Amino acid sequence: MRLLEGQVALVTGAGGGIGRGIALRFAEQGAAAVAVHCRTAVEAAEEVAARVRELGTRAVVLRADLRDADVCRGLVREAAEWGGGLTALVNNAGVQPVRALPGMTAAEWREVVDTNLTSVFACTQAAAEVMEEGSVTHIASIEAHAPAAGHAHYSASKAAIVMHARSAALEYGSRGIRVNSVSPGLVDREGLAADWPEGVERWLRKAPLGRLGTAEDIGYACVFLASPLASWITGQDLVVDGGVSAQPSW
Template sequence: MRLLEGQVALVTGASGGIGRGIALRFAQEGAEVALHCRTAVEPARETAERIAGLGGRAVVLRGDLTDDGVCARVVREAAEWGGGRLDALVNNAGVQPVRELAGMTAGEWRAVVDANLSSVFACTQAAAEIMGQRGGGSVTHIASIEARQPAALHAHYSASKAAVVMHARSAALEYGPYGIRVNTVSPGLIGREGLAEEWPEGVRRWREAVPLGRLGAPENVGDACVFLASRLASWVTGHDLVVDGGVSARPTW
């Protein structure tokens, strides 16, 4: 029996990178997967085709999750597609711009908070209403190790991800009586095509610092999300699961 056999899941920001890795791992473990994207429809459709090639079932849902009404619509459409059920939500959609604090505008700050935090709030609220009526479910937010250890030029991103971790803990407290578990996964540096060429110094420093000696892969994050959505984590809620190859264990002095 696969770990997520029979589940209906929604993965936001599922058109590429980490989101695609999560969606594929969910499908491999038996879940039917609703793939959300904002503008990258073709990559999302390609992921849906890959899932179909695995013998699974997937649908692409489009929307701008900085609008709370759109969040509610996407969640509702996922549940309707799933026959009225939604067992798992992975809040992966987000942005990671680079900007120094001294020159950052309030609009730039709000854009990151809306994309990374407010969307998590709205999608979780909509999903919890559906899950609560059916006896429970699992919600996983994709946070970051920058929630604990900020990086230069990422103040808005780091602050939003720290808030995502605390939202999960608060939601775990309030939604627990309804059988809904809420957790976070905090990845370290996840590899993608072209990253080593675009940021050679950063990749080099990461590889020197990380105990396991490599960058992460999207499926590593997907594995963590599968675990948290599965029966193996039935007594796990309010937890932040760090997936960073051990780099957070490195001394800073």
């Protein structure tokens, strides 16, 4: 028996990167159906859905702009209607622009907060309305715990996501809904080493496991939290960073 046998999942921001890894790991672990959400990357999302189907899992691509709370609620309802229910939601969609705090505008702040945080609030609330029981996993970041320059809006949104998971776990637990977060470290992508060589070098020097993360690493963490193995785990933040946060800061 695979860990997610029979589950119906919605993964937001699943057109590529971490979201792709999550969707594929859910299919690999026996999910009956995976709704693949995207905002603009429709072609990439269709490729993910095709791969999900190759693994024997039903898949559909759902397009939505999650900066609008009503659209978030419609997306969750559509996924549940298509899947014949919903047992797992992974709130992965997000943006990570770089902008120095002194020059940041309120509009730039809202763009990140609405995309990263308000969507989590709205999707989770909607999922709780259609789930009889199940799991919700938010993708946060190690920047929820330690900020980086130029990421004040991003770090704040991710810290709030961690606390939202704890709050939702408290209020939805009596309904059999578990809510947790996953905080990834630096996850590799095509071209990252060329785009940011000094950052990758620093990471590899600091990481006890000596490598960058992969989308599969994050996907497996989400599989665990959605599975019966985590049936008594809620309100927790699972840091998946190869041990970087274990390094002393002095």
